[in-house]
Amino acid sequence: MAVSSAPLALRSLEYWTYQYRRTWRGSIVSTVLFPVLFLASMGLGLGSLVDSSASRGVDGLPYLVFLAPALLAATAMQTAVTESTYPVMASIKWVKTYHAMLATPLGVLDVLVGHLLYIAARVLLGSVVFLAVMTVFGAVRSPLALLTLPAAVLTGMAFATPVFAFAASRDSEEGFAALFRFVVTPLFLFGGVFFPIEQLPPLLEQLAYATPLWHGVALSRGLALGTATAGGVVLHVAYLSAWIVVGGWLAARAFLRRLAV
């Protein structure tokens, strides 16, 4: 009997892609609509005020151009966190997808890595759509903007990995609303997406520098505008990677504690 020699994690990834093929219609509308609505209302609507004010845009850029790549990174964060909360809990407790997988040759780490790879693919897909919408809005200024795609995946995974650890160590979904309310939404609003964090009070500005979202936003913006410096890119990539490594380690520990008992 021919048995595929593909790494076991890919078998878990295959399940998630299969399940996405069944359900993508529900999410594709919001995947397209979200950037359209935000770029139209904030980028063009609010942007017309910003661009005609004394500041003449932000750092000499039209507001739409300033906003769009940052919103791409922030959307990656939101997709990643959403996909890392309820689906993880469901796979442990409600649908027990992980348990079904673990009765087969797949091990706990295969299950974890396969699901994380799916999140990465999901973030990438959403980012491709976002970038296409950005282009239509005329918010792309450099071919380097294509590099915002890996940047978005990196940003998404910097959130997905620790959130996997969080979700896998919870007994109920109650913490998820708090995660969105007290982490995701404040980051979205104050993480440098809508205005430069230099506008924040000094203490909050320091705090914003420490968040992975700000690094994702700065990386994405630098690449899309073609203003990125090598040192800046290395710093942001290294910082986001550090979150992924530590988050991945925490997720592996949480998964083993929860599933290999």
Place this chain on the structure above:
Amino acid sequence: MPETPTEPLVLARGLTKRFGDFTAVDGIDVEVRRGEAFGFLGPNGAGKSSTMRMIGCVSPATGGTLRVLGMDPARDGPRIRARLGVVPQEDSLDLELTVRENLLVYGRYFGLPRPVIRERAAQLLDFVQLTDRADSKVEPLSGGMKRRLTIARSLISEPELLLLDEPTTGLDPQARHVLWDRLFRLKQQGVTLILTTHYMDEAEQLCDRLVVMDKARIVAEGSPQELIASHSSREVVEVRFPPDEQEAMASKLADLAERVEVLPDRVLLYVEDGDAVAGAVHERGLHPIGVLVRRSTLEDVFLRLTGRTLVD
């Protein structure tokens, strides 16, 4: 090391599972041979499921040794699981996918090529009588259908050893009998079955050999007949008296039986010759409301070994 033909499929010695201070499985010895149907019987919390999860290589043993298919779960988990079929206590089907898709997805976990899975899925759906529901979603299926689908799913990799954790709990009598019928056929095809249950009729129907577990330990072992022979009498006489008279009457009958048990509505006499004892009850001038002579069952053994007190 691969198993030799004579080696048991499952061999446990002093197998132990602890969760913190709580001991779920306390040093049990088990041997399951190829081709037999082996049962773990016991009340809730006796340690059956923990044992099954260790055999299924998803839960690491805390102590003792365990060999499954001649291999060590701690080292060869994936290789062992590739040859096991598992029917978990709680269904883990994907409710959003169709019946057939559940089989396809699951077969891929074993790395089977899609055409092979499709062919087997068709045969298995036929086997569990779900062919006409192949393309409907799982969500609206009845409990019995879901259970049958879970069994079909566990067979997609053509396992040598099938682990069933309470396969018929919560099903109606018809659904249970259909499942028993399918499991019996699997056994005839040479699949080794290990199941847990707290239904005595299920154990008597399906198991060649079984162990009774209570409070994390094995308290008895043998075929259903052996267990009845060694832990109960051949027959039981159930004598009913008016309410509140059972205790008083029981003392007048005590010498007739090997063992007497008093229940709120009747007295149980464990005896070799039920008819003779029933006659003796009448000869003593007692006037029971009813007398029933029956053979000892596994349930008598079970209740004797694990008690009538509710375990939660």
